[in-house]
Amino acid sequence: MDLYSQNMGVVKKFNPRLYDLLNSIEGEHFRIEQARSGYPTLIFQKDNQDFYIHSRFKPEEEAVNMVRKLNLSSEHFIILGLGLGYHLDLLLNAKPPHSRLLVIEPNFEIFKHSLHTLSWESIINREDFFLCLGNDLNTIASTIHNFIDITTFDTVETLELASEVRFEEKFFNSAKEIIDNEIRTLLYDFKTRLAEDAMVPRNILKNLRNILDTRPVKALKNRFRGVPGFIVSAGPSLDKNILYLKKMKDRGVIICVDTALKPLLKRDIHPHFTVTADPSYKNYLHLQGTENQIRYFLVSDTGISERVYKDFKEHLFSISLGKPILKMIEQQIGEIGEIEAWGSVISVALNLAIYMGLEPIVFLGQDFAFSGMRNHCRGTSWEEKWTEYSSDLENLQRSEKQSIGGISRVKEMPDIYGNPVMSSDKLMLYKNYLSKIFPTFSGKRFINATEGGILNEIVQAPLYQVMKDYVFLRPPIDFNALFQIPTLYSRENKNKLIAFFKVKLQFFKKYRNKVTNAITRLNEIDSASTFQARVILEEAHRVRNLLYVNPQDGEILEMWSQGPIFEFLKRTKKLERSGIPTENATEWGEVYKEYLGKILPLISSVIASMETCIKSLQGNEDRQ
Numbered sequence: 152m153d154l155y156s157q158n159m160g161v162v163k164k165f166n167p168r169l170y171d172l173l174n175s176i177e178g179e180h181f182r183i184e185q186a187r188s189g190y191p192t193l194i195f196q197k198d199n200q201d202f203y204i205h206s207r208f209k210p211e212e213e214a215v216n217m218v219r220k221l222n223l224s225s226e227h228f229i230i231l232g233l234g235l236g237y238h239l240d241l242l243l244n245a246k247p248p249h250s251r252l253l254v255i256e257p258n259f260e261i262f263k264h265s266l267h268t269l270s271w272e273s274i275i276n277r278e279d280f281f282l283c284l285g286n287d288l289n290t291i292a293s294t295i296h297n298f299i300d301i302t303t304f305d306t307v308e309t310l311e312l313a314s315e316v317r318f319e320e321k322f323f324n325s326a327k328e329i330i331d332n333e334i335r336t337l338l339y340d341f342k343t344r345l346a347e348d349a350m351v352p353r354n355i356l357k358n359l360r361n362i363l364d365t366r367p368v369k370a371l372k373n374r375f376r377g378v379p380g381f382i383v384s385a386g387p388s389l390d391k392n393i394l395y396l397k398k399m400k401d402r403g404v405i406i407c408v409d410t411a412l413k414p415l416l417k418r419d420i421h422p423h424f425t426v427t428a429d430p431s432y433k434n435y436l437h438l439q440g441t442e443n444q445i446r447y448f449l450v451s452d453t454g455i456s457e458r459v460y461k462d463f464k465e466h467l468f469s470i471s472l473g474k475p476i477l478k479m480i481e482q483q484i485g486e487i488g489e490i491e492a493w494g495s496v497i498s499v500a501l502n503l504a505i506y507m508g509l510e511p512i513v514f515l516g517q518d519f520a521f522s523g524m525r526n527h528c529r530g531t532s533w534e535e536k537w538t539e540y541s542s543d544l545e546n547l548q549r550s551e552k553q554s555i556g557g558i559s560r561v562k563e564m565p566d567i568y569g570n571p572v573m574s575s576d577k578l579m580l581y582k583n584y585l586s587k588i589f590p591t592f593s594g595k596r597f598i599n600a601t602e603g604g605i606l607n608e609i610v611q612a613p614l615y616q617v618m619k620d621y622v623f624l625r626p627p628i629d630f631n632a633l634f635q636i637p638t639l640y641s642r643e644n645k646n647k648l649i650a651f652f653k654v655k656l657q658f659f660k661k662y663r664n665k666v667t668n669a670i671t672r673l674n675e676i677d678s679a680s681t682f683q684a685r686v687i688l689e690e691a692h693r694v695r696n697l698l699y700v701n702p703q704d705g706e707i708l709e710m711w712s713q714g715p716i717f718e719f720l721k722r723t724k725k726l727e728r729s730g731i732p733t734e735n736a737t738e739w740g741e742v743y744k745e746y747l748g749k750i751l752p753l754i755s756s757v758i759a760s761m762e763t764c765i766k767s768l769q770g771n772e773d774r775q
Contacts (some may be wrong), residue, residue: 158266169284173263179261183235183267186210191268193235195318196586204234204261204314214238217310218245224310227299228252229330231323232312233261236269242310243274249728251279253298257286257322261315286322288329291585295333301341302720307334313475332583339494344713348688349756350430351454352476354709356764359480359648362453362458363640365467369488370636373508375404378628379621381510381600382500382517383407383422385414388603389528390517392614396420396515399618402625404509408496409437411516412445414530421446423630424432426500427459427471428452428492435459435533447630450503453477453487469639470503476705484644495581501588511596513617518604519582520566520574550629564605574605582606649768656761661756662697666747669694675737675742684736691743708750711757715749 163170181204186192190211193204206213214237221228223245234255242252256262262284265271266466274280283294307330316323355362381396383389389411397420399405407415409427427438427449435456440450442462450468451459454477471477472488477530481487491502496587497517504512516528527533562579566572573583586608589597599606600614672687679687697706709716722742 154270154616155267158269158271161272161275162266164370172259173266176260176263179260181264183264188212190237191235193202193264200635202318203315204232204312204318205237208415210237213496214241217312218242219659221310223247223304224690226250226303226305227307229307229309230254231309231313232256232315232319233265234312235267236265236324238310238312239274239705240269241707243280243700247728249279249303249724251281251298251300253281253283255291255323255590257284257319257326257539259284277656288322288325289587291326291329294575295330295571296337297403297608299334299337301337302717303724304338308546332580336494336580337581339577343494347647347716349753351474351713352707353756353760354430354454354457355474355480356760357457358453358455359764360459360767360770361457361464362469363484363644364459364464364638365451365460365469366633366636366638367485368450368468368470368490368503368506369486369502370681371468371633372488373382373506375628376508377510378508379513379617379625380504380507381405381513381515382464382504383411384497384514384516384518385527386518386520386601386604387408387522387525387528388518388601389581391602392515392600393418393420393429393528395614395618399622401627401630403618403622404504404507404628406450406500406504408500409434410527410531412438413532414528416441416444417530423447424468424503425449426451426496426503427497428496428629430454430456432456432458438463439532439533444621450497450499452492470499472499474710475703476710479651479703479707480648483647484639487639488494495582495584497581498584501585505591505592505595511598511621512604513598513600513614513621514609515600517599517601517606519578519606520564520572520604521561522572522603524573531641554632565607566605567599567601567604567607567611572605601657645768649765652768655704655707655756656765658701659708659754659758659761662704663751663758665694665697666751666754670744670747670751673740673747676740679736684740688736688739688743690741691747695743695748708757709753712750715753718749719746 159170162173180195180197182194182196183191184194186205186207186209188209188211190209192207192210195202195204218241221242221542224247226249228242228246228250230242230252233239233254239254246252275282281294281298283291302729311323329375376711381399382394383405385408393414396405396415397418404424405420405422406424406426407422409425409429412422412425415422424447425438425445427434428451430452435458438459445463445466448466448468449459449463450470451463452472453469454472454474469487472492473483473489477487488506490499490506492499526635561573563571563577564574585606589608597609598617599609599611600617602613669691675690676684676687698708720740726738726742
């Protein structure tokens, strides 16, 4: 059997649909010829002209020179353009065995030609190999999330088959932008999780007594189907059209993000729902002082600062952002209602609007840019800080420009009118999130009425025209009726939660003792015999695994200890890859000792939080 037939058999097992597709390709645009060295080379023919994808002289040497330029100690490699696969074959053999390699090839005909020259049987099912075929850019985005191992990530080495990249320049430029965006998104998400380490679960347990006195957002699911919704953010362009919202008169639903609440209230505009999700106390400052001004509701993640739950309890709808400990709570008291979130509160606001059934969904103040070299519209909590010692307009403008000047990775972009405007790395990540999920909501109408900024991916329209088309002829909505929705409180729910956390508390107290004993034993490892050292190491390993006998226990502690777990995984992978066997007690003992030493105080924090939570629930007076 020749190599091509053998490879087609491999493809048929790997992906029958790809096999059928390759069989349907006639091979009209490319052909294989012999280079001067005797090796095959690939040629693209257009308008009776030949364009070489590989060297016409020595394609094998060309590949050697390409691979030689790479840093072969990297953990991640990306190949842009497969060709006949010379560089792929060399790189698979030259890279470290634990590193990962992704090939992006938009042209199925090129891949089919590679079946004549490269043995795919030993490649296609490798765990370290990822293949992205075709010109669907969304596939690249999803592949990157599987390809990047965040515990080993440092940099990505990219190898471009230059002639093919030039030939498919538009596609590969888009692919490189997507790769960069997705990697930065992954890193940003991971850094956010580390930054919020322990804060979110600790806040949830602090808030739990007050959470029971709030309404679940599930009561709002599809409640406003077909009602126009307006998502208001605090971008600089909001100043242009904010006053038009006064004409709404409850005939549509206004959802604002927390930063936009004060600017709206200062203009006597009362949003129907204000969304807040950042767990830090610093974020609470966007709401501070408005507790006696708001007319309607806050929609809050349960892991928010406890001041929100104390100050706004009667006006709160609680939501779940899918945190493990909240899922456990919902198993006791029933569903609260989960809203998807990523990166910014705008993602929560959008998904809440979808959840409530709003149609169309209109964006205001969503610049994703420093329009007019300003951070935000007038009246935000940041402006309060800048004008604390001086209300002079020039001083305010100077403070804004200085804050923008201190932002890294600022980039010039065309705004919705085609004029240049500055944006930042973080703002672009948020915009890219929206751009990526808009197409997933089939049949939904999205309108950008910001009248500025860089959100170009949806229909643009002036706010007044949108309100004329969708709002003015509608009857008003009685939002006060929502105050009649029952809260989550019941004596049964309270007792279920107390019983649940008492069981968890008992486990973590026992587990803390086991971790303490394991650390004591690990301190003896250097003076122990080889046999005793291995026994001590095995004991430490068992103690770590004990946490995961009941997956809930592992999930709870992991919410408190993302940093130590990440470092443990990173160090153990490094030891495994350096060839140090797991029974080598000295090196592995240090890794376990550091890990257990770091999680010990975190276990105590879990215990303290649960004890406080139980005491708070027990002190919650019974109501009929």
